[in-house]
Amino acid sequence: MSEWIEIGALDEIPRLGSRIVQTRDGDIALFRTSADTIFALRDKCPHKQGPLSQGIVHGNTVTCPLHNWEIDLNSGEALPPDEGCTNTFATRVENGVVMINLAAS
Amino acid sequence: MKKDKLVLIGNGMAGVRTLEELLKLAPDKYDITVFGDEPYGNYNRILLSPVLSGEKTIEQIMLNDIDWYEQNGITLHKGKKVVRIERARRRVVAEDGTMAEYNRLLLATGSSPFIIPVPGHELEGVIGFRDIKDVDTMLAASKRYQKAVVIGGGLLGLEAANGLLQRGMDVTVVHLLDTLMERQLDKTAATMLQRSLEQRGLKFLMEAETESIQGKERVQGVRFKDGSEIDADLVVMAVGIRPNIELARECGLHCERGIVVNDTMQTFDPRIYAVGECVQHRGITYGLVAPLFEQARVCANHLAEYGIGHYEGSVTSTKLKVTGIDLFSAGDFIGDESTEEIVMQDAAAGVYKKVVLKDNKIEGAVLYGDTVDGAWYFQLLRDGTDISEMREQLMFGQGHLGNAGHGGENAAAALPDDAEVCGCNGVTKGDIVKAIVEKGLFTLDDVRAHTKASASCGSCTGLVEQILADTAGGDYSAAQNTQPLCKCTDYSHDDVRNTITQEHLTSIRSVMETLDWRTPDGCSTCRPALNYYIISAWPDEAEDDSQSRFINERVHANIQKDGTYSVVPRMWGGITSPDELRAIADVADKYNVPLVKVTGGQRIDLFGIKKEDLPAVWADFNRAGMVSGHAYGKSLRTVKTCVGSEWCRFGTQDSTGLGIKLEKMTWGSWTPHKFKIAVSGCPRNCAEATIKDFGVVCVDSGYELHIGGNGGVRVKATELLCKVATEQEAMEYCGAFMQLYREEAHYLERTAPWLERVGLAYIKENIVEDADRRKVLYERFLHSQKIAQKDPWAEIADDSEKSGNFAPIKVVNATGLTK
Ligand code: SRM
Ligand SMILES: Cc1cc2nc3c(=O)[nH]c(=O)nc-3n(C[C@H](O)[C@H](O)[C@H](O)COP(=O)(O)OP(=O)(O)OC[C@H]3O[C@@H](n4cnc5c(N)ncnc54)[C@H](O)[C@@H]3O)c2cc1C
Ligand code: SF4
Numbered sequence: 001m002s003e004w005i006e007i008g009a010l011d012e013i014p015r016l017g018s019r020i021v022q023t024r025d026g027d028i029a030l031f032r033t034s035a036d037t038i039f040a041l042r043d044k045c046p047h048k049q050g051p052l053s054q055g056i057v058h059g060n061t062v063t064c065p066l067h068n069w070e071i072d073l074n075s076g077e078a079l080p081p082d083e084g085c086t087n088t089f090a091t092r093v094e095n096g097v098v099m100i101n102l103a104a105s
Numbered sequence: 106m107k108k109d110k111l112v113l114i115g116n117g118m119a120g121v122r123t124l125e126e127l128l129k130l131a132p133d134k135y136d137i138t139v140f141g142d143e144p145y146g147n148y149n150r151i152l153l154s155p156v157l158s159g160e161k162t163i164e165q166i167m168l169n170d171i172d173w174y175e176q177n178g179i180t181l182h183k184g185k186k187v188v189r190i191e192r193a194r195r196r197v198v199a200e201d202g203t204m205a206e207y208n209r210l211l212l213a214t215g216s217s218p219f220i221i222p223v224p225g226h227e228l229e230g231v232i233g234f235r236d237i238k239d240v241d242t243m244l245a246a247s248k249r250y251q252k253a254v255v256i257g258g259g260l261l262g263l264e265a266a267n268g269l270l271q272r273g274m275d276v277t278v279v280h281l282l283d284t285l286m287e288r289q290l291d292k293t294a295a296t297m298l299q300r301s302l303e304q305r306g307l308k309f310l311m312e313a314e315t316e317s318i319q320g321k322e323r324v325q326g327v328r329f330k331d332g333s334e335i336d337a338d339l340v341v342m343a344v345g346i347r348p349n350i351e352l353a354r355e356c357g358l359h360c361e362r363g364i365v366v367n368d369t370m371q372t373f374d375p376r377i378y379a380v381g382e383c384v385q386h387r388g389i390t391y392g393l394v395a396p397l398f399e400q401a402r403v404c405a406n407h408l409a410e411y412g413i414g415h416y417e418g419s420v421t422s423t424k425l426k427v428t429g430i431d432l433f434s435a436g437d438f439i440g441d442e443s444t445e446e447i448v449m450q451d452a453a454a455g456v457y458k459k460v461v462l463k464d465n466k467i468e469g470a471v472l473y474g475d476t477v478d479g480a481w482y483f484q485l486l487r488d489g490t491d492i493s494e495m496r497e498q499l500m501f502g503q504g505h506l507g508n509a510g511h512g513g514e515n516a517a518a519a520l521p522d523d524a525e526v527c528g529c530n531g532v533t534k535g536d537i538v539k540a541i542v543e544k545g546l547f548t549l550d551d552v553r554a555h556t557k558a559s560a561s562c563g564s565c566t567g568l569v570e571q572i573l574a575d576t577a578g579g580d581y582s583a584a585q586n587t588q589p590l591c592k593c594t595d596y597s598h599d600d601v602r603n604t605i606t607q608e609h610l611t612s613i614r615s616v617m618e619t620l621d622w623r624t625p626d627g628c629s630t631c632r633p634a635l636n637y638y639i640i641s642a643w644p645d646e647a648e649d650d651s652q653s654r655f656i657n658e659r660v661h662a663n664i665q666k667d668g669t670y671s672v673v674p675r676m677w678g679g680i681t682s683p684d685e686l687r688a689i690a691d692v693a694d695k696y697n698v699p700l701v702k703v704t705g706g707q708r709i710d711l712f713g714i715k716k717e718d719l720p721a722v723w724a725d726f727n728r729a730g731m732v733s734g735h736a737y738g739k740s741l742r743t744v745k746t747c748v749g750s751e752w753c754r755f756g757t758q759d760s761t762g763l764g765i766k767l768e769k770m771t772w773g774s775w776t777p778h779k780f781k782i783a784v785s786g787c788p789r790n791c792a793e794a795t796i797k798d799f800g801v802v803c804v805d806s807g808y809e810l811h812i813g814g815n816g817g818v819r820v821k822a823t824e825l826l827c828k829v830a831t832e833q834e835a836m837e838y839c840g841a842f843m844q845l846y847r848e849e850a851h852y853l854e855r856t857a858p859w860l861e862r863v864g865l866a867y868i869k870e871n872i873v874e875d876a877d878r879r880k881v882l883y884e885r886f887l888h889s890q891k892i893a894q895k896d897p898w899a900e901i902a903d904d905s906e907k908s909g910n911f912a913p914i915k916v917v918n919a920t921g922l923t924k
């Protein structure tokens with residue numbers, strides 16, 4: 001299923017920060033990097049379900065606020081030596097508007 | 106710009122350490138050339154003993170391989186011995202004619218084993234124990250021959266003898282005196298040591314003076330003054346070392362036993378510096394790495410032209426690196442009429458401990474069989490701590506001090522493998538040791554990454570570091586306080602702080618640019634630290650970056666395991682009122698707060714609040730006159746108080762009143778780690794002031810001020826700073842102490858470890874003895890408080906844009922999450 005949804009303006013997400021999209025089945029975290037790339041991840045850390053949206057963003061990585069696992073924003077995978085993965089969603093920015101495709105990959 | 110030329114002679118431990126320190130401070134200042142007459146990169150000489158005994162390989166003890174020199178643009182002439190320094194032309198010449206010019210020259214030629222010039226000393230098979238070549242010679246001999254004689258029963262001799270024994274040789278140790286290691290051990294310990302080495306199979310010839318070495322080409326035996334003889338296929342002389350000073354002496358530098366240097370490690374020619382075993386500083390030459398590394402740091406600082414730092418000499422301690430034998434000694438352990446000694450001996454268990462005291466301070470210590478407390482005694486010795494209060498427990502060790510505090514450093518060695526070291530992540534000592542051994546880990550960061558030990562609350566960091574030191578070997582960690590801040594940089598906390606101050610840097614970006622950060626945005630370790638450092642250095646100008654703060658400080662509440670938050674409003678000095686309680690009850694009702702709890706810090710906590718409700722909760726509290734309690738911050742937390750003289754029949758002063766004043770003065774202040782205060786009305790100490798960062802205990806005649814305590818995993822009781830007569834003084838000392846801590850401690854270093862690091866004497870110098878300094882610190886504290894004391898709740902609740910950010914950006918119905 002390919003379903004692009006308009007989320008809001010890029011500027012509503014702070015640089016090196018995050019906002020969440022609430023869905024029926026849980027939150028999706030939208031991250032904005034220093035290069036203005038937007039990533040979307042299921043807002044649950046593979047470790048103990050910590051809210052990744054509340055972590056510190058650096059490079060293409062977010063550090064989970066609960067126990068400091070580092071998650072790759074691109075793949076949703078925990079960086080070694082930790083192991084685990086969370087769902088990612090395709091995103092794109094058109095004319096300053098953030099879109100996300102809710103088909104999880 | 107043309108770079109200056111720096112030439113280093115001697116590619117050993119002290120010289121290369123100086124370069125490492127220099128590259129951290131001023132990576133681009135010099136074109137560096139290194140001459141080393143050994144044909145290798147730089148290796149850890151002290152681990153030659155485990156190489157000899159077969160516990161380590163040469164690869165494992167390399168510190169910097171050839172690549173390192175290349176990566177840092179250093180020209181390495183390995184296997185080239187410098188034979189001449191031409192000071193007038195400022196160049197050095199090597200044996201093969203290689204020449205190099207210098208603007209600055211660094212001598213680090215180390216020392217050579219002393220070979221007793223008896224007849225036969227030049228025979229094949231007679232060697233010292235100093236470098237890889239010697240180890241190779243010994244290993245080759247152990248394969249072909251049987252009998253080894255080690256002349257010298259000191260540290261090095263015994264390590265050599267043990268190694269050769271492990272390699273299957275029949276080893277006799279010959280010693281001139283009647284006790285082994287007489288410079289490090291007293292008689293009792295030396296006898297115990299000798300006995301257990303004998304049990305392992307070493308033979309000893311005591312009080313034997315070598316007269317000659319027999320043999321035609323290769324050594325065949327050793328002959329003594331009393332006429333006796335023994336057979337030998339290998340003779341290792343370990344009777345002392347001689348600083349390598351010929352080169353320096355020949356070019357006219359002033360030398361005595363070593364190359365004479367001043368406190369900035371300069372020789373009599375100010376262009377020429379010297380560090381390591383070849384130098385003589387204030388009349389002393391050193392033969393252990395810890396002091397040499399201190400010299401290296403000072404020297405690098407001056408080469409970088411920072412011009413701060415003086416080397417003032419070192420106290421050293423000794424450990425014997427023979428697996429299975431625990432031995433430690435430090436300071437003056439023999440004593441005289443003016444000293445007293447406490448001795449504990451358990452011959453059956455093979456334990457002997459002796460501590461020499463003078464004026465209630467430790468002068469020296471010898472430990473045999475149980476060295477767990479060696480580091481602790483050494484610390485007490487170096488700090489000159491008054492031990493009168495712990496005298497009774499002193500010999501039972503630090504573990505026994507229990508709640509009386511004073512840390513728990515050397516518990517590591519004593520722990521069984523299944524002991525849990527990191528309570529947060531459930532990591533045992535066995536897990537840590539296994540990871541270190543199997544993965545070949547060297548740094549705390551590595552251990553954190555692979556085991557998660559010390560990766561959370563960090564309270565077990567000391568223990569983990571010690572396990573690392575015990576397992577990975579190398580007992581030179583004492584000299585290192587310069588670990589990089591994180592993996593994004595090679596600079597230490599202190600380097601970064603100094604640069605921020607000196608270069609007037611007010612944003613995280615500018616710090617990263619100035620210090621060439623390796624990562625574009627840093628990481629979750631360095632960003633919060635940098636943010637704190639710029640705020641504390643430049644309170645008026647710093648750009649506080651909220652995205653570089655941990656979530657709790659970003660949303661002014663504590664994140665919980667389920668992603669909700671807890672909210673603690675401030676209650677000055679722990680005093681509340683019916684109105685405040687009503688406001689709390691109203692918030693709890695209105696937002697369906699699942700749990701309301703009285704905290705360990707005498708405040709009230711509301712748990713389970715959703716992020717999007719936070720701004721509204723704050724607005725309600727603000728309306729009732731309540732502000733953020735900062736229960737979440739690396740900041741002033743709470744000021745606990747007891748009832749005090751207003752009500753209590755024992756109270757001597759108004760502890761609640763003073764507590765409230767202190768909290769009004771200090772709230773909102775950002776600190777390296779959390780900072781807690783308490784005021785007790787009398788020495789019964791109901792507010793537990795002696796386990797706080799700053800504690801006041803009221804007495805009839807005034808106020809006792811205590812510093813550097815904490816609860817937590819490693820309970821630490823405070824140290825007494827001083828006593829003052831008035832409330833106003835108590836406030837001033839408190840502000841000054843906090844400011845010193847704010848300006849000088851490393852980020853995430855609480856006052857207790859900071860105090861342990863810098864020493865009580867240093868704090869007293871700044872806060873008690875130097876009234877001007879205290880006033881200046883206090884004023885700087887009050888000034889930064891003018892900027893810091895803004896209720897963050899009000900700021901966000903009032904700002905619709907900021908408070909909007911707390912809600913979801915969008916709510917959607919569809920989702921692919923479940924597919
Ligand atoms: C809420 C509270 C427990 C309670 O319900 O009583 C609490 C809760 C937490 N404490 Fe505490 N501590 C609380 C009082 C204490 C006390 C008692 C005190 O302050 O007198 C201590 C011992 C005193 C001390 O700090 O030395 C205490 C020693 C710790 C430590 C160990 C500190 C240390 O340096 O060893 C940690 C770990 C840390 O900070 O790294 C810690 C960490 C925490 C954290 C922040 C753990 C975390 O990172 O999530 C907990 C936050 C819970 C939350 O979301 O609110 N808490 N904690 C108390 C809040 C006090 C307040 O009103 O602000
Ligand atoms: C087996 C052994 C075990 C030890 N165990 C411990 C221990 O447990 N704890 C501890 O603290 N210390 C220990 N030490 C002592 C420690 O290794 C030394 O204190 C330290 O290595 C001295 O450093 P340095 O740089 O001054 O000298 P070195 O490391 O010896 O470096 C000097 C270098 O300069 C080179 N050199 C000299 N002259 C010239 C020249 N003219 N041209 C070019 N190159 C030259 C030498 O070849 C050498 O490589 C041990 C030493 C040995 C040998
Ligand atoms: S509140 Fe403190 S003691 Fe209790 S579980 Fe949390 S950190 Fe541990």
Ligand code: FES
Pocket residue numbers: 045046047048049050064065066067068069
């Ligand atoms: S829940 Fe994310 S690190 Fe533990």
